Amino acid sequence: MVSFTRIKEMIQVKLPDAEVFVKDLTGGGDHLEAVVVSTEFEGKTRVKQHQLVYAALEEDLASGAIHALALKTYTPQTWKAEGQPVGGKI
Structure with missing residues (x-):
């Protein structure tokens, strides 16, 4: 089992401006959902966005x-369009 803090830190090493929200989907600590908001995703396809995050968590x-x-990626603009303020919580 990996801590949510570790996941957030690993993603932020690759995507320094990322806001990362992690939750446990099953209570067992190994089935997780991460929501990642970063300007690094601008102009990239959803697949490329996910590849950036998976690369950060590869180990x-x-x-x-x-x-x-389960991974959800957003640019700050698309996150805001979803009704979530940058710096907000899900």
């Missing part, structure tokens, strides 16, 4: 510490 995904990850 824990490969080791099985993270078994399953």
